Amino acid sequence: MTSHRTRKPAAVGGRLVRNWQLLVWLVWLVLLSVAQAHESPVDHVDRTLTLWVQEGRLFVACRLQLTLRMALLQFHAADADRDGTVSAPELANFLEASAVRLRGLLRAEIGGRPLAWDAAIHTSLEPGLAQRFVFSAPLGDVGTERWEGRLSDGFSVHYPGHYRFLNSGEIPAGAQRLVAEFAPETERLPGGHPARVVVKFSIAAVP
Numbered sequence: 001m002t003s004h005r006t007r008k009p010a011a012v013g014g015r016l017v018r019n020w021q022l023l024v025w026l027v028w029l030v031l032l033s034v035a036q037a038h039e040s041p042v043d044h045v046d047r048t049l050t051l052w053v054q055e056g057r058l059f060v061a062c063r064l065q066l067t068l069r070m071a072l073l074q075f076h077a078a079d080a081d082r083d084g085t086v087s088a089p090e091l092a093n094f095l096e097a098s099a100v101r102l103r104g105l106l107r108a109e110i111g112g113r114p115l116a117w118d119a120a121i122h123t124s125l126e127p128g129l130a131q132r133f134v135f136s137a138p139l140g141d142v143g144t145e146r147w148e149g150r151l152s153d154g155f156s157v158h159y160p161g162h163y164r165f166l167n168s169g170e171i172p173a174g175a176q177r178l179v180a181e182f183a184p185e186t187e188r189l190p191g192g193h194p195a196r197v198v199v200k201f202s203i204a205a206v207p
Contacts, residue, residue, distance in 0.1 A: 043070045045159040050166040051151075051201050054175040057136045058108065058115060060151070061122075061170055065161075066129045074098075095123040099133050105154035106135065110142055115149075148202040150183060156197040163194050167204070177204040 046065035051058065066074070078086045078094035086094075099120035108115040115137035122134035156163065165180040183198040 043067045043159055044161040045070070045155075046162040046164075047153075047156070048164050048166050049151075049153075049180060049199065050170045051178040051180050051199075052171045052175040053139065053178060053203070054172065056139055058139055058149070059134060059136045059175070060106065060108070061132065061134045062102065062106070063126070063130055063132045066131065068129070071129045091125075095125075095131070096120070098131070099123050099135075102133055102155060103135055107152045107154065108137060108149060109151075110139065110147060110149040113140070115139070146203055148200055151180075151199040151201065153197040153199065156194055160189055160191075160195065163197060165199075178202065179204045 044067060048063040048065075050061040050063075053059070074094070075086060078090050080090050080093070103117050103120060106117070108117075117135045117137045120133055120135055122132070124132050126132055163182075167177065167179055171177055178201045180199050180201040182194065183200040185196075185198040186194050187196040189195050
């Protein structure tokens with residue numbers, strides 16, 4: 001007689017954590033196999049930024065594409081009890097701490113008035129050693145006219161890498177689309193990567 005069991009959410013979550021651990025250990029084996037190769041001492045982190053407005057709030061989704069070395073360092077940092085594995089609570093705590101740090105490095109303002117981020121409303125691991133964080137802040141009384149804001153990305157000072165804006169796709173249905181681009185204040189490294197990034201954003205024109 002065959003017994004059928006319904007998978008519990010906890011079991012599914014545990015499987016995701018184990019898969020992440022397996023991926024990291026496979027990455028570690030890859031790094032060992034290329035140990036003789038020259039690797040930059042500075043991690044490059046590619047970033048994708050998406051901004052939108054909904055119900056009087058500014059939303060910012062930040063996706064970070066990690067290097068193999070950084071993923072291993074984060075795996076070690078997440079393993080708080082140093083038992084060689086990362087449990088679901090350890091992973092949740094690590095992502096929350098990462099969100100707090102990133103939130104402190106993103107400074108947004110409209111018309112010179114700073115916006116105050118709430119706690120991260122979404123944190124997640126994504127395929128390909130990527131992480132995604134979503135923050136929101138109340139816009140206050142900015143009116144309905146066309147306005148322009150600024151976002152200073154302090155994270156970019158520490159990690160060079162490609163930077164792109166996703167002005168569609170991730171934006172929820174019914175949200176107001178914003179157009180984001182580099183502000184003139186953005187500084188660039190000799191190789192072309194942005195160093196100190198300042199983003200300007202404004203309400204998209206209605207077609």
